Amino acid sequence: MARTGFCDSRVLLDRKTDEGRFPLRAWANACSVRERGVLSVGEEQKQQHEADVTEHRWVQQLPLLAEDGIIMEIAQQNRSVVPAVEPYEEEAVLKHLHGLQLGHMLRDLVPELVYREIERAMSKLGLLYDRTYTWDVFSDMMKSQQHLALLSSELPKPFTETTCAILVDWLIQVHEAFNFSEETLYLAVHLLNRVLRQIKISISNLQLVGVVCLFLAAKKEECLLPEVSELCYLMANTYSRKQLLRMERRVLCTLKFDLSHTPPIHFLLLSAYIARCSEKVICMARYLLELSLLEAKCVCFFPVQLAAAALRLARYLIQEPHTPESEAAWCIASTIYLGSEATLFTIMHIMASGAAQAHNQETRATFVKFSTKETLYVSLHPALKNAPCLLSLHT
Structure with missing residues (x-):
């Protein structure tokens, strides 16, 4: 079965590929198309009059949520027409900006730079069809994380963390056998x-x-699906076809047919593209992120937090030389992160602990998957075997 996912780290490094290539799938499919009506003569004259107003237009370009610390909306002066601000309001804004003691060029450049980097990254990864809706799609990705967030990592009895880890490890093997996309795996575990x-x-x-969760995730993410009889065969025919379909209906009714989820792999690849990370760093981050699926403690964190922790820990492990340009790119990519530094380091410690013990665990599917030439042998990296060094991250 051919791989249908678009999240391939090699695409990030190939910046000479055709930018006009039409993506196979896009997040824009889930976005409602804006109504583009034909303007009347009076409306055209009104817009022309507003366009001739003085260039001193002020737009709230970076509204920040105090509890989130992440940009949720942005407006561009050249993309929307906004009413002119009264002189006394404009003067107050000038005084406020002057009090921030920021460079004029930096203050004006950073919002536009963040917007363009996210737009370029999402377009490169095939996450949208029309760049006009870049910020709408990105904002929906950020906000949707809180919609279905799990408040606690505790499992109901009689399940344990070890039992669920063994099941997820087996699902990773089945997922690999069917050559599904990465989104399918993360959605299935979610x-x-x-x-x-x-x-x-x-x-x-x-x-x-x-298996039912994996089957539902495949229905949402894949173009080709396995037969129900195949799934029953993989379970050694312990369950019949009728039992599988009956459980599928039960799961769908319980979830109210809501299968929406923004996988952390999307945020990981977005950040990696903006930060200009190397292929080895991306592979290491993907390995750490997939290991987090086996950790029950990670289920209560947002996908963007898991992605940020995996990428930061990967950069710490690979220890590549950094240039001023790469550090500036990393600062821009860090604006996507949502949460506190304490949360980030908590996730990094969980991932580091899992990576240090992965080669000795019974659940080795991810370890074996990332020990091949295609994945640059990242699971065999020497830094992962030195557990005391790996777990001594400074907070």
């Missing part, structure tokens, strides 16, 4: 975590629920 906390399931049906 659905599994939601289902376990909403449906009372016995241990005997745990594997069936896991």
Whole structure:
């Protein structure tokens, strides 16, 4: 089965590829198209009059949410027509900006720079069809994380962290056998975590629920699907076709047919592209991010937080030389992060602990997957074997 996902780290490094290539799938599919009506003569005259007004227009370009610390909206002067501000308001804004003691060029350049970098990255990764909706799609990606966030990492009885880790490890092997995209895996595990906390399931049906979640994720993300009989065969025909379809209906009704999820791999690749990370750093970050699927403690963190922690830990492990340009790019990529430094380092410690013990664990599917030539042998990196050094991250 051909791979249908667009999240391939090699695409990030190939900056000479055709920019006009039409992406296979896009987040813009989920966005409603704005109404573009034909303006009447009176409206055209009104817009022309507003366009002739003096250039002193003030727009709230960077509204920040205090609890989030992330840009959620942006307006460009050359893309929208805004009413002119009264002189006394303009003077107050000037005094406020002067009090910030920021360079004039830096103050004007940074918002536009962040916007263009995100636009370029999302277009390169095939996350949108029309660049006009870049910030709408990105804002929806950021806001949707809180919609289905899990408040606690505790599992209902009789399940344990080890039991769920074994199931996720097996799902990773099945996912690899079908050559599904990375989005399918992250969506499947997300659905599994939601289902376990909403449906009372016995241990005997745990594997069936896991396969159903993977099947639903494939229906949403893939172009080609496996037969139900194939899935039953992978479970050694422990469950019948009728049982699988019945559990699928039960899961869909419990989730109210809401299969939406913004996978952390999207935020990881966006940040990596903006930060100009090397292919090895990206592979290491993907490895650490996939290891987090086995950690029950990570389910209560936002996808953007998991992505930021994986990328930062990967840069710490690879230890590549940094230039002023790469550091500036990393600062721009860091604006996507949502949360506190304490949260970031908490996730990094969880990932570091999992990576240091991955080669000795029973759940080795991810370790084996990232020990090949295609993944640059990142799971065999010497820094991962030195557990005391790896776990001594300074907070």
